[in-house]
Amino acid sequence: MAKSALGLLPLTAPFLLLLAAGCGAVGASPGGLVINAEKATLDTTNTDQFTARLASGATASVKWTIAAGQNDASLGQGTISTNGTYTPPPLLSRDQVQVQVMATSRSDPALTATYPLTVTPGFVQVLTPETASVAPGGTVQVRGEIAEVNSG
Secondary structure, rough: OOOOHHHOOOOOOOOOOEEOOOOOOEEEEOEEEEEOOOOOOEEOOEEEEEEEEEEEEEEEEEEEEEEEOOOOOOOOOOEEEOEEEEOOOOOOOOOOOOEEEEEEEOOOOEEEEEEEEEEEEEEEEEOOOOOOOOOOOOOOOEEEEEEEEEOO
């Protein structure tokens, strides 16, 4: 089931936000753009599929971009294909990061919308020992074990 995101309208256009009780869908007034995604949160081992519709419900032809993100710039924010498939970065600089996916209408570039996507790690690396005291210049051996999140 796809979840809707808030469609942002040009500042000159009047807008009305509708929140459908219980379903989490958000719409925009006529002339607006609405982004839909399969997931609002995903981990680094999955992808997310985005679609864009006009407020009327008609499919919109858009250019997809990553507008912003909280992940360290050296790790990147992930990528989004021309058909709206988002692939997160393989590594995160935090426990979770927000990434802003943007759709820009091809017929009216002033018409844009963004979708806030949360990305979490797809694995957890447990380190042992969990705590250790080391004197200046000393060393400690640490062992790590990788486990997939939600692997059952």
